[in-house]
Amino acid sequence: MKRRLMDILACPIDKHYPLDLHVFEEKDEIVEGLLVCSECGRWYPIMDEIPQLLPDDLREQRDELSWLSKWQENVPPRVLKEGKPFNLQLSR
Numbered sequence: 001m002k003r004r005l006m007d008i009l010a011c012p013i014d015k016h017y018p019l020d021l022h023v024f025e026e027k028d029e030i031v032e033g034l035l036v037c038s039e040c041g042r043w044y045p046i047m048d049e050i051p052q053l054l055p056d057d058l059r060e061q062r063d064e065l066s067w068l069s070k071w072q073e074n075v076p077p078r079v080l081k082e083g084k085p086f087n088l089q090l091s092r
Contacts, residue, residue: 001031001051011037012053019044024074034075042084043068043075056085 003021010017025032033046035053042054044053045067052059065086072080072088081089 001033001046001049003030006036009035009051009053011040013037013042013056014040016040022074022076024071025067032071034071034079036079036083040084041078043079049066059085063085082085 004017006021009019011019014037016037020036020038021030022034022036023030023032024034029049030046031049035044035046035051036042037044039051042056044051045064046052047067052064064089068075068083068086068088081085081087
């Protein structure tokens, strides 16, 4: 994902702008990272350079929890415990 996308990305649920960006891996572009809406608490992964800004009903819980678990050392604690629509606290 190109950093300049942060100028236009908003939460698809509540339209909050700007989203908080957490970068886990970066080369020419952000390869892996996390976008967080500080308003509603939803998080959106950046996987293989693509931000996954999908509404809750189109998200794959198993895949996203696996991704969240993989990167949990880099993910803010609030997202791990209280993030929407999925978090590691709920999956246990």
